[in-house]
Amino acid sequence: NAGVTQTPKFRVLKTGQSMTLLCAQDMNHEYMYWYRQDPGMGLRLIHYSVGEGTTAKGEVPDGYNVSRLKKQNFLLGLESAAPSQTSVYFCASSYSMGSEQFFGPGTRLTVL
Amino acid sequence: GQQVMQIPQYQHVQEGEDFTTYCNSSTTLSNIQWYKQRPGGHPVFLIQLVKSGEVKKQKRLTFQFGEAKKNSSLHITATQTTDVGTYFCAAPRYDKVIFGPGTSLSVIP
Numbered sequence: 001n002a003g004v005t006q007t008p009k010f011r012v013l014k015t016g017q018s019m020t021l022l023c024a025q026d027m028n029h030e031y032m033y034w035y036r037q038d039p040g041m042g043l044r045l046i047h048y049s050v051g052e053g054t055t056a057k058g059e060v061p062d063g064y065n066v067s068r069l070k071k072q073n074f075l076l077g078l079e080s081a082a083p084s085q086t087s088v089y090f091c092a093s094s095y096s097m098g099s100e101q102f103f104g105p106g107t108r109l110t111v112l
Numbered sequence: 113g114q115q116v117m118q119i120p121q122y123q124h125v126q127e128g129e130d131f132t133t134y135c136n137s138s139t140t141l142s143n144i145q146w147y148k149q150r151p152g153g154h155p156v157f158l159i160q161l162v163k164s165g166e167v168k169k170q171k172r173l174t175f176q177f178g179e180a181k182k183n184s185s186l187h188i189t190a191t192q193t194t195d196v197g198t199y200f201c202a203a204p205r206y207d208k209v210i211f212g213p214g215t216s217l218s219v220i221p
Contacts, residue, residue, distance in 0.1 A: 041213065097209070
């Protein structure tokens with residue numbers, strides 16, 4: 001089992017460009033999450049999903065969109081990247097809300 | 113809204129010294145989780161505490177959940193260089209899980 005995988009691992013964007021981060025899990029988890037991590041800020045929840053076809057806003061959803069068309073995949077989109085979105089992005093999944101979360105290796109995004 | 117606070121933000125210890133990080137909430141928690149993130153890595157689940165006053169041990173790590181279920185602690189006995197990293201507590205809030213800001217541990221050999 002690969003667990004949770006994320007692509008790409010690194011990306012550099014120019015302001016205004018768009019991109020999609022892909023998260024995949026092979027544990028048949030219902031719940032999936034996208035976090036961003038900035039120095040001294042811990043992990044902040046961007047969006048999450050409680051099942052295929054569902055999405056919900058987290059703490060810092062502005063500037064991001066998500067889709068969960070398949071149970072195993074959770075996509076995070078940036079329509080018009082801004083320097084404030086420079087961060088490390090982690091995807092996670094869990095069997096249920098409140099149960100152990102399994103994290104992917106992260107995507108380091110720089111927006112110039 | 114509910115926030116989860118952690119202290120200290122940073123801790124530098126000599127190898128062999130003990131280390132403790134504290135997690136506090138303004139509201140009663142149904143459970144609390146602890147994660148460890150090595151430098152350059154991703155968070156990894158350590159443990160979940162559910163019961164009031166619960167104490168769990170994993171080798172040199174001792175986890176406690178307060179009697180009022182509003183605070184928790186992680187204590188490491190005789191730190192080693194392998195303990196270096198950031199330790200996060202996390203607690204459920206309605207339909208999501210909120211992470212504390214973390215305590216970054218450095219161990220001086």
